[in-house]
Amino acid sequence: MNSQTKTTSMTAQRFDLQDLTDILTLQKTAYLRHPLSSAHERIERLSRLKRILIKYQDQFAEAINKDYGNRSISETKIGELLTCLEQIKYYSKHIHQWMKPSKRRIALIHQPAKGWVEYQPLGVVGIIAPWNYPLLLSIGPLICALAAGNHAMIKVSSSSSHFGRVLEVALSEAFPQDLVAVVNGGGAISDAFCHLAFDKMIFTGSTAVGKTVMKAAADNLVPVILELGGKSPVLVHSSMPIQDVAERIAAGKLWNAGQTCVAPDYMFLPKGKTAEFIQHFTAYVNKMYPAFKDNQDYTAIINDKQYSRLQKYLSDAQDKGADIIEIYKEKEDLSGTRKIVPTLLTKVSEDMQIMQEEIFGPLLPILEYDQIDDVIDFINSRPRPLALYYFDFNRARANYVAQRTHSGHFGQNTVITHVAQDDLPFGGVGASGMGKYHGPEGFFSLSHERSVMSNPKLYSLKFILPPFNKPIHKLISKLLLR
Numbered sequence: 157m158n159s160q161t162k163t164t165s166m167t168a169q170r171f172d173l174q175d176l177t178d179i180l181t182l183q184k185t186a187y188l189r190h191p192l193s194s195a196h197e198r199i200e201r202l203s204r205l206k207r208i209l210i211k212y213q214d215q216f217a218e219a220i221n222k223d224y225g226n227r228s229i230s231e232t233k234i235g236e237l238l239t240c241l242e243q244i245k246y247y248s249k250h251i252h253q254w255m256k257p258s259k260r261r262i263a264l265i266h267q268p269a270k271g272w273v274e275y276q277p278l279g280v281v282g283i284i285a286p287w288n289y290p291l292l293l294s295i296g297p298l299i300c301a302l303a304a305g306n307h308a309m310i311k312v313s314s315s316s317s318h319f320g321r322v323l324e325v326a327l328s329e330a331f332p333q334d335l336v337a338v339v340n341g342g343g344a345i346s347d348a349f350c351h352l353a354f355d356k357m358i359f360t361g362s363t364a365v366g367k368t369v370m371k372a373a374a375d376n377l378v379p380v381i382l383e384l385g386g387k388s389p390v391l392v393h394s395s396m397p398i399q400d401v402a403e404r405i406a407a408g409k410l411w412n413a414g415q416t417c418v419a420p421d422y423m424f425l426p427k428g429k430t431a432e433f434i435q436h437f438t439a440y441v442n443k444m445y446p447a448f449k450d451n452q453d454y455t456a457i458i459n460d461k462q463y464s465r466l467q468k469y470l471s472d473a474q475d476k477g478a479d480i481i482e483i484y485k486e487k488e489d490l491s492g493t494r495k496i497v498p499t500l501l502t503k504v505s506e507d508m509q510i511m512q513e514e515i516f517g518p519l520l521p522i523l524e525y526d527q528i529d530d531v532i533d534f535i536n537s538r539p540r541p542l543a544l545y546y547f548d549f550n551r552a553r554a555n556y557v558a559q560r561t562h563s564g565h566f567g568q569n570t571v572i573t574h575v576a577q578d579d580l581p582f583g584g585v586g587a588s589g590m591g592k593y594h595g596p597e598g599f600f601s602l603s604h605e606r607s608v609m610s611n612p613k614l615y616s617l618k619f620i621l622p623p624f625n626k627p628i629h630k631l632i633s634k635l636l637l638r
Contacts, residue, residue: 171345176339177352179337179339180280180353183280183335186332191276193305195252199251202248202303204331205298207330209237210241212325215322215326216232216237217237219321220316220318223290223317224455224457235292235412236289240296242576245578246578247300248303254275254600257608259272260607265617265632266609267616269610269611271610272607273606273608274608275599276603276604277603278355278604281354281356282352282354282357282358282378283310283311283358284357284360284361285313286361287458288415291323293383296593297358300598301602303598304599304603306602307334309337309339312338314340315458320338320340321340324340350373351372352376352378356378356380357378358380358591360417361383361385362384362385381591382590383417384417384584385584386542387511387515387538388563389423389535390405390423390424391528391531391535391546392425392546393553394429396547401547402436402440403436404571405423406444408573409520409571410445410454412455413454413456413496414515415457415458415516418565418574420572421515421521423523424534425524427524427526428524430524433522442483445498447488448488448493449489449493456495457494457495459494463494463496466515466516466517468509469509469517469519470501470510472509472510473504477503477505478521479502480500481501484497484498496519501519501521501522504523508521528557532560535561540585540586540587541588542563542565543565544558544563544565546568551568562585562586577594578594579596580594580595581594581595582594583597620632
């Protein structure tokens with residue numbers, strides 16, 4: 157492979173294992189030739205990225221649509237492209253400030269030395285993007301990497317093959333391969349990518365695969381940011397208008413047909429409120445999606461494997477006593493479309509698969525509660541979620557719930573929208589992930605915070621060197637060692 161050659165057609169390059177090593181070597185060599193890019197250079201790179209995203213926006217949206225079988229073009233442009241463009245604007249605005257050294261205090265006995273922290277690029281960042289938001293979750297980390305002065309290699313999910321080809325062509329038009337490279341392929345290519353000696357790696361995907369990635373990275377002591385998932389709960393206070401809850405849950409749960417890592421996974425309603433919720437939820441679903449089969453706004457499940465998994469969850473729940481409530485105006489034959497209508501489940505129990513595994517689809521189990529503390533205990537007994545959503549207009553009660561639980565994000569009266577907020581960090585805790593990006597955290601997590609200490613000509617430490625019987629030692633004992 158000629159590493160300098162750019163792809164000029166919509167045909168993606170075929171990679172082998174040696175290619176990956178060659179690209180990494182190419183990028184590390186290029187980084188060492190110019191290890192500290194200026195703020196101006198970084199902003200210019202982001203500008204190039206913005207131009208190429210706008211130029212290829214229709215190709216990106218159509219490619220993702222093909223990968224899904226049907227994925228709303230508007231959802232892609234609003235939820236993925238627009239979010240990336242806003243992130244570019246945000247990072248370009250703040251790079252100058254974040255790159256400035258941070259002055260630190262030097263202890264009295266080391267005066268008149270000076271100390272500060274410099275923010276160096278790490279070098280080459282590996283980005284492993286999932287299939288559910290392939291544009292946002294490849295370009296979002298890339299924005300952070302470029303803003304911090306790094307080079308980057310992006311591994312696209314094999315389930316996003318159409319998108320991967322377009323991304324490879326688009327980014328090769330904007331950047332040389334020694335700065336940004338896109339890698340397509342699955343199987344051995346995916347495994348080899350995880351084992352490369354990056355300076356940091358960002359993985360977005362399932363907890364199970366995240367463990368495999370972390371083990372592979374450990375071979376080269378590569379630090380990782382793991383953006384995982386889990387079961388993000390919703391808790392609704394008895395004072396909350398159920399109509400408001402239903403509208404916001406319907407919007408968040410059905411965006412991308414629930415194939416969102418921060419989508420509401422299950423919800424707790426006050427006892428006796430389920431029927432009212434179902435009534436309002438049905439009204440909002442029918443308003444947004446009057447039909448499903450030929451509706452381009454309603455996204456299909458990505459592939460047969462994921463579709464089959466969701467159907468097994470429903471069968472298991474029904475066999476164990478759950479009520480399955482499908483939401484539609486008129487029943488349609490959806491065979492062959494991989495579309496699943498919005499579905500609510502009641503009478504669910506903890507032994508059901510749907511209450512044990514992350515759902516990642518348009519299925520929503522509903523439980524009822526008497527005391528909020530019981531729900532808090534339930535949430536705390538399970539792995540820490542990526543998000544926890546609480547519905548209540550009272551801030552004091554929201555603080556009570558927030559302070560007694562752990563989650564990557566705590567949302568009050570809104571779901572999933574925090575992902576698109578430029579100034580908020582994004583990430584999990586415990587089983588839902590480690591490390592953060594977005595916001596200032598995106599810049600600093602992909603920078604090396606190097607401490608620097610500088611001594612002038614006067615070497616003050618000589619006054620306290622042995623022998624330890626000088627007057628200065630008595631003064632230190634009297635003033636400092638107490």
